[in-house]
Amino acid sequence: MDILKMKNSHKLLSEFIYEPKALYRGYTDKTLYINISDNTIKEKDVPQKMKEKFIGGKGYGLRYLWDAVSPTTKWNDPENEIVVAVGPVGGITQYAGTGKSLIVSISPLTDIPIDSNVGGYFGPFLKFSGWDALEVQGKAEKDVIIVIDGNKGIVRIEEAPLEDVDAHLLGEQLTEMYAENEADKRNISVITAGTAAENTNIGVLNFTFYDVRRKVSRLKQAGRGGIGTVFRNKRIKGIVCKFKGVKGDLNHPYDQSIINKTGIKYHKEIAQNDHLQNNMRKIGTANIIEIMDEYDLLPVHNFQYGKHPDTYKIKSTVFIEKYCTQNMPDGCWYGCSMSCAKAVDNFKLKTGPYKGQNVCVDGPEYENAAGLGANCGIFDPEVILELNFYCDTYGIDTISYGTLTAFVMECYERGIINKDITEGLELNFGNAEASLELIHQMSRGEGFGKIAGMGIHKMKKLFVEKYGADKDFLYDIACEQKGLEYSEYLCKESLAQQGGYGLTNKGPQHDEAWLIFMDMVNNQIPTFEDKAEALHYYPMFRTWFGLLGLCKLPWNDITPPNNSETDEPAKVPEHVNNYLDLYYGVTGNRIDNNEMIRQSERVYNFQRVFNIRMGKGLRINDATPYRSMGPVTKEEYESRQERYDKQLRELVGFNPEGKTIEEKIKTLRAYREDQYEKLTDAVYKRRGWTMNGVPTPEKLRDLGMDLPELLEVVEKHLN
Amino acid sequence: MKRLVKDENLCIGCGKCEEVCSNAFFRESNAAKSCVRVQEIEENKHKLTICNQCGKCIEVCPVQALTRDSKGIIRLNKKDCVGCFMCVGFCPDNAMMQHDDYIEPFKCIACGLCVKSCPTGALKIVED
Incomplete structure (x- = not known):
């Protein structure tokens, strides 16, 4: 690859010089706004109210996206945005999984907001460059790249005609182009998509991090919901962030x-x-x-x-x-x-x-x-x-x-x-x-x-x-x-996980709740109320990772040796306390587990109302395909005949003897669909929603989220 | 390879090694800032925590800030260190040290000052 030739072919479209603001207790309170239709680049202050209610990360992304779009905005309209935001704890280097970026956009698959999280160095570099969030709006005429130099305080939009589009090449090319030497490559992170992101609705964003041992730009993905498709539709080829000088205290934490x-x-x-x-x-x-x-x-x-x-x-x-x-x-x-x-x-x-x-x-x-x-x-x-x-x-x-x-x-x-x-x-x-x-x-x-x-x-x-x-x-x-x-877990034998997939904001992705073992294997949540409690707590708890800039895996992919002796081992109490300590250490704000859940509820309910505003946030949209709930075909029934026959006998009161498979499938289906409806009722009740899945004004008021624009949406759906 | 070795049976817990080490590194007498640590585990019995230059820390460092020099001593390049403290958590002997006054860890470089200060010969430098 002839990097020099590629670089020389760039045409500068816009340049913005700024004074990088140091972080204070996890925040800069500044957002970088870029419009690639008219090549505007500007700095926006994050209002204090927004910080209090939306915390950061996905909360900021959803807030900015709401303001950017209207109920009729489609994913490929120029006003749709791609927002990249981290969160106050993101960027610390002492705890596992603290470099997540949260990406929010209107999805080409769902036509509602999607949020997807991703590792790689871009998010922390963006913060250290002075920005709590990056908003990209508009649509370029020709392929462009955006370059943020967080040390010099320069943001540029450049036409970039010669670079490859495929991520493993483009990641390397842009890293090579903007690094001064081999040692400087670790200071570059690039966002790319790829050639198929242009031709499908399932595009991802790849975020790079330079692997100093393998000497290669590794790729992590903001995978779900087609944000890479939006990226290429905007004709963005790549976004580069360069920051040299990572240390362990750049968040300037409280403690x-x-x-x-x-x-x-x-x-x-x-x-x-x-x-x-x-x-x-x-x-x-x-x-x-x-x-x-x-x-x-x-x-x-x-x-x-x-x-x-x-x-x-x-x-x-x-x-x-x-x-x-x-x-x-x-x-x-x-x-x-x-x-x-x-x-x-x-x-x-x-x-x-x-x-x-x-x-x-x-x-x-x-x-x-x-x-x-x-x-x-x-x-x-x-x-x-x-x-x-x-x-x-x-x-x-x-x-x-x-x-x-x-x-x-x-x-x-x-x-x-x-x-x-x-x-x-x-x-x-x-x-x-x-x-x-x-x-x-x-x-x-x-x-x-x-x-x-x-x-x-x-x-x-x-x-x-x-x-x-x-x-x-x-x-x-x-x-x-x-x-x-759907993501890749078979949930037909776990009612709670059917809800874990079906009763989500963005669609059936297991990042909100993974309850299969609790429900099916360990039988820890037997009643509808138990399941509803789990389908309240876990989605809210997991939402919190997305507000703070954290990865979920370190929470429960290892547990302290004495975890099983705690009151609620599934919650991993010691690790929850670790997170509360990290939040306190960075922000100086001491909160308890209840406030943690409320922080999430504010954003979760905001997202639900956002879905309703875009036309896809009611009960009808939480219905799931029967394949996720039970056996559709004869072969599926036969593969678990013993289990299904037993359920018919014991749970439904239907004697399977002498019945055809078709009759048994039909009866089991009626039972399981009814169970899902009952679960939905219980979950909506627990979340403070109407039976049509609408957050009530009382719930919004209780959370301090009775914002006029939210009330306007929900009030239309209260009767 | 040059490294520090110990004979805990000889240690009397006087703390001279900690004093001389923290003075050499940080110009203050503070056991919490020493690369060698003495801990009384029962009466007249002491545990010495020292680095044997095994290299586990090199493996886990994400930025290659830890390298072995020509004498086999593992050294930290503070400029490159990002303060993640994984080396502290993964050291099999708890000999990678950390103090909240600093955002980088610190470790024994087998300089031998503690050996010279030890009145009983509980610490020695060996080259093998």
């Missing part, structure tokens, strides 16, 4: 000592226990592949089944022993002793435009192995790694890609679509070649890849309207809700 103490205590806990617990340092989230299979929870063949005899071929030890480079500090921000960001070095690609090249694959994550692999019936670790690499570099979401490919495979096997429609792709379960070709088509914007890349929600409509598919059946097996593809 560094308590942060140090909490961080060192946690590092010791990891050092002493990780290898006895989840092995996150060795294999990251992929440690659960075989566990999910063992508990019948691994999605197989488009969520029909929960296990497969070939899972052993892709179990975590295969990746540990054969592929992932071990004993590397794999944190995606400094101080992450959990270090789950695994990488496979020198992986030789077998297909696509980079065939034959040795590349660094970031992963595999559990979701990749489950979605790209098991759910599509693919049990070849090298295919999973190759798809993982191409998803990242083409800039598409591995979860949506996995789930939508599983969906089209089932449609193909059941004759809903055929070879004419797929233009020759034989999309049978297990056909790795077809999946790889599909992903390359998405990059090129060709063939069936263009149709599949629309996402399941739009595809299912097309299959009904254009190809005469049976609507009821198709909607039953289409694992999407609100337009977002």
Whole structure:
């Protein structure tokens, strides 16, 4: 790559000089606003009221997005924004998982706000450069990059015609271009998307961090909801942030000592226990592949089944022993002793435009192995790694890609679509070649890849309207809700997790609540009220990570050795206290667990009202496809016949003897759908919402969120 | 490789080593700022915490601020250190030290001042 030639071809469109403001107790109280339609760059003060109610991160993102759009704004309208924000605790270096950026935008998949979190160095660098948040609005005429130099205090918008779009190339090119030398590369972080982000609705944003040992720009993804698609639609090629001089106290915290103490205590806990617990340092989230299979929870063949005899071929030890480079500090921000960001070095690609090249694959994550692999019936670790690499570099979401490919495979096997429609792709379960070709088509914007890349929600409509598919059946097996593809856990045997997916703000993503084990395995939340309490507490608690700039994994992917002796082990009380100490240490504000939940409730309810404002936040939008609730087909019923028959007998009072499978499916379905409705009632009640899913004015008042613009929206839906 | 070794049976807990070390590093007599630590675990029995230059800290440092010099001693480049303290948490002997007055950790460089100050020969420098 001729970096100089690329750089010389840049045309400066706008430049903004500023005095970088140092952080004070975690905040600069400044936001960088950029409009790439008219090349405006300006500084905005964060109002005190906004800081109090929205805290930071996702809270700031949602607040800015609300102000930027109207109820009729579509994802590809220029007024849609991409907001990147961290949060007050983000950027500290003493505790694991403290470098998360939260990205908010109107999603091309769901048409409502999406929020997605991502590691990499960009967010902390942005803060240290003087900005609590970055708002990007407008649409450029030609491909541009935005460059923020946090040491010099310069922001530039430049036309950038020659750089590649694919992330693994562009990340390297921009890092090389803006670093003064090899040692300076660690001071650069880049946001990119990829070629398939342009041609599909499932685009991701890749955030880089420079790996000083592997000497490569690693990629972490803000995966869900198609924000990369918005990015490329705005014709942004990349955003670079450069900051030299990271130290452990740049947040200028109120009490560094308590942060140090909490961080060192946690590092010791990891050092002493990780290898006895989840092995996150060795294999990251992929440690659960075989566990999910063992508990019948691994999605197989488009969520029909929960296990497969070939899972052993892709179990975590295969990746540990054969592929992932071990004993590397794999944190995606400094101080992450959990270090789950695994990488496979020198992986030789077998297909696509980079065939034959040795590349660094970031992963595999559990979701990749489950979605790209098991759910599509693919049990070849090298295919999973190759798809993982191409998803990242083409800039598409591995979860949506996995789930939508599983969906089209089932449609193909059941004759809903055929070879004419797929233009020759034989999309049978297990056909790795077809999946790889599909992903390359998405990059090129060709063939069936263009149709599949629309996402399941739009595809299912097309299959009904254009190809005469049976609507009821198709909607039953289409694992999407609100337009977002399900992430990779089989939830049909856990009512609480059905709610954990269905009763979410952004769509079925497990970052709000993962209750399968509590519910199904440990039977800790037996009643509707217990489940509703869990579906209140956990989504709120987990929302808090997104306000503060934190990763969820260090909370419960390791637990203190005495955790099981505590009153509520599932909450990991000692770690919750760690977070309260970190918040206090940075901001000087001592809050308890109740106030922590209320901070989240303010933003959570704001997001719910935002959804309603955009036309997708009511009870009808929380309905889920039956595939996520129970057996749609005869084969699914038969695969768990004993369990289902027992449930009919014991829970429904229906004697299955002598009944046809169809009768049994129908009866079980009526029961399970009713259970979901009852759960929905209980959850809405617990959250302070009407039975139509609308936050009540009383609830908003109680939270101090009775803002006129929110009341105006909810009042329309109160009767 | 040059490193500090100990014979805890000889230690009388006088704290001279801590004093001389913290004075050398930070110009104050403060055991909490010493790279060597003496702890009385029972009457007349002391535990000495010293760095054996094993290198675990090098492995976990995300910025390669810890490197081994030609004599085998692990040194911290404070300029590159980001103050994450993972080296403190992962040190098998708890010999990577930290004090809240500083945002970087500190460690033994096997200078031998403590050896010279020790009245009983409980500390020694060896080269192997």
